[in-house]
Amino acid sequence: MKSLLTIIIILSSALGFSQVAEFSFKQKTYKFPKVKEGEPLSHYFVFTNTGNAPLIIDSYVVECHCTELIFPFYEIKPGQTDSVLVKFDTEGKYFAQDRRVIITSNAKRKETIIRFKVFVEPKE
DSSP states (O other): OHHHHHHHHHHHHHHHHTOOBOEEESOSEEEOOOEETTOEEEEEEEEEEOSSSOBOEEEEEESSTTEEEEOOSSOBOTTOEEEEEEEEEOTTOOEEEEEEEEEEESBSSSEEEEEEEEEEEOOO
């Protein structure tokens, strides 16, 4: 009886440790159409938590203050679909832009990278 109880406790612990959240983006890279400098851009990146634990986004890192990420401040349950909004200010940016946003979360891979590309025509 004691050994059976020990096995149940070990299996329960192992199952608890295997609970992880996981990002699954429909599209990790987005290409905007050509724009003129000064036009603000935004795009929703849709994802699903394909893990078996709630997903929590902690923070993000971008290359410059011209890029912003708006993300949910609540738990995304397993199987739930949600999105993050990327905003890009093209003022002072010209020609080919290729930007990365690093999202930090409690997912299996702590950092997830999404990117966007755009060609910005300079002002006259």
